[in-house]
Amino acid sequence: MFADGSPQEAAPPIDIDAYDPFELFDRSMGADEVRDPYPEWAVALEQAPVRQLDPSQLQGVEQAAAMGIEMPDVWEVLSHKAVSQVLRNGKAFSSSGYAAAMGVVMGPTILVMDEPEHSRYRGLIQTAFSNDSLAHWESDVVRPVIDRFIDDFESRGHADLVRDLTFGFPVHVIAGMLGLPTEDLPRFHRWTIALICVAFDWQLGLAASAKLAEYLTPIIEQRRERPGEDLISLLAQAELDGHRLDNDHILGFLRLLLPAGAETTYRSSSNLLFGLMSTGQLAAVRDDRTLLPQAMEEGLRWEAPLTGIGRLCTEDTEVEGIVIPAGATVAVNLGAANRDPSRYERPTEFDIFRPQKQHMAFAFGPHRCLGMNLARLETNVLFDRIFSRLPNLRPDPAAKDVHITGRGFRSPRELPVLFG
Numbered sequence: 001m002f003a004d005g006s007p008q009e010a011a012p013p014i015d016i017d018a019y020d021p022f023e024l025f026d027r028s029m030g031a032d033e034v035r036d037p038y039p040e041w042a043v044a045l046e047q048a049p050v051r052q053l054d055p056s057q058l059q060g061v062e063q064a065a066a067m068g069i070e071m072p073d074v075w076e077v078l079s080h081k082a083v084s085q086v087l088r089n090g091k092a093f094s095s096s097g098y099a100a101a102m103g104v105v106m107g108p109t110i111l112v113m114d115e116p117e118h119s120r121y122r123g124l125i126q127t128a129f130s131n132d133s134l135a136h137w138e139s140d141v142v143r144p145v146i147d148r149f150i151d152d153f154e155s156r157g158h159a160d161l162v163r164d165l166t167f168g169f170p171v172h173v174i175a176g177m178l179g180l181p182t183e184d185l186p187r188f189h190r191w192t193i194a195l196i197c198v199a200f201d202w203q204l205g206l207a208a209s210a211k212l213a214e215y216l217t218p219i220i221e222q223r224r225e226r227p228g229e230d231l232i233s234l235l236a237q238a239e240l241d242g243h244r245l246d247n248d249h250i251l252g253f254l255r256l257l258l259p260a261g262a263e264t265t266y267r268s269s270s271n272l273l274f275g276l277m278s279t280g281q282l283a284a285v286r287d288d289r290t291l292l293p294q295a296m297e298e299g300l301r302w303e304a305p306l307t308g309i310g311r312l313c314t315e316d317t318e319v320e321g322i323v324i325p326a327g328a329t330v331a332v333n334l335g336a337a338n339r340d341p342s343r344y345e346r347p348t349e350f351d352i353f354r355p356q357k358q359h360m361a362f363a364f365g366p367h368r369c370l371g372m373n374l375a376r377l378e379t380n381v382l383f384d385r386i387f388s389r390l391p392n393l394r395p396d397p398a399a400k401d402v403h404i405t406g407r408g409f410r411s412p413r414e415l416p417v418l419f420g
Ligand code: HEM
Pocket: 110, 111, 112, 122, 174, 256, 257, 258, 260, 261, 262, 264, 265, 268, 305, 306, 309, 310, 360, 361, 362, 363, 366, 367, 368, 369, 370, 371, 372, 374, 375
C-alpha cells in the first residue's frame, strides 16, 4: 500500500487549516437535517429486529456509482437482543470492516482488530483506563481542566454550555492524560476531527492523519527515551512478546484515543444537560448527587451520542431468526436498541428514576468502549463542578428551539443557560 505501511505518505498536499472540520463533521452526521431519527427506527423495529437495507437509500450511493464501486449488501440490527448477539460474536461479526476507511487514516488500531490480536493490543492499555488507575487523573487533570473552562464564564451569569464548556473540555482531558502541551490543543483538536471526516472526505482524513503523525512522532521518541507518567510514555514503554511497540502502533492508539475521547463525551454530557433541563429533573440531581450515576446512564440510553457502529459478517449467521449472509456489512443500531420497547417501558421518555438495565451506548462484547470509566468520571466531575459553581442553573428563556440533532452522532448545537 504505502512505502512504510503507514497512511501519512499518501496524504495529498491539501491545506487542512482551510477547513472547518467541526462543522463538516457535524453536517455529514446529519446535524440540522435529521432532528429525530428515532420514530423511523421504532417503525422499522416494530416490523423486524433485523432488516436488509435498500441499497438505493444508502449514503454515498451516487458517489459510489460514479466511481464504479458496487454498494455492499447492508443489513441493520435494531433490537436490543439482536445488537447484543452481533456484538458478542466477534468471529461471525468482524471489526475488520473499519480497515478500509478508519484503518487507513488511523494506522493499526484495536478498533479494526479481531481476536486474538485485539485482546493482546487492548491489554497493553486497558489497565490505564481502569477505575483505580483513573483516580489520580481526576485531581491532576479532569477537575483542573473543567474548572479552567468555568473560570472563563462564571462571572457572566450566562453561557452557551456547548460552546463554553462541553465541546472543549474532553479533548483537554485526553490531551492532559497523553501529556500533550496545552498551547497545541486548538490545532490538534481540529486534526483529530478532520481525521474522522475520512468517512466522507478521503483527502481531508489523509491530510489530518499525516499532520498528527508529524506532530506526534517526535513526542513518542522523546517519551521513549525519557518516560513520564503520561499515556504516551506508557505506550512507548509497552512490550508485546518481548518487543517494544513500534511508532506505527503507538500512533494508531493515539489517532484512535483522541477522537474517541473528544467526540463522544462532549456530546453525551451535552445530551444529559439537555435531558435534565428540558424535563425539569435537574433539581433532583443537584439536590441529591447520589442520583448522578443513574441520571448519567439514563442520558446515555435515551440519547446515545454515537447511535451506530459497523461490523462485517464473515459467515451466514442467524440473528433473532433471520439469516445475515456472509459478506454483508452490518449496521449495528445502538440508538434503536436503547429504545427497544420490549426492554424499556416508555422508551422515548428520559426518566432518571427508571429501573437500570444495561444500555448499548458503550457497545458490548470485546470492543466495548475502552474509555467508558473515563467518560463516567469526566461527567461526574463536570456535574459536580457545574452544581457547585453555577447556582440556579436554568435554560435561557430567550433561546428558541434548543434541541438535539443528528443521525450518526447526536447532540444539541447549543445550550444557552442563565445562572446565579
Ligand atoms: C460517553 C462517551 C463515550 C461513548 C458513548 C463511547 C462509545 C463507544 C463505542 C460505541 C465503542 C465501540 C466501537 C465499536 O466497537 O465499533 C467505543 C470504543 C472505544 N472507545 Fe469509546 N465512547 C465514549 C468515550 C470514550 C473515551 C473518553 C475514550 C478514551 C479516551 C474512548 C475510547 C474508546 C476506544 C479506544 C474504543 C475502541 C475499543 C476497542 O476496539 O476495543 N471512548 N466507544
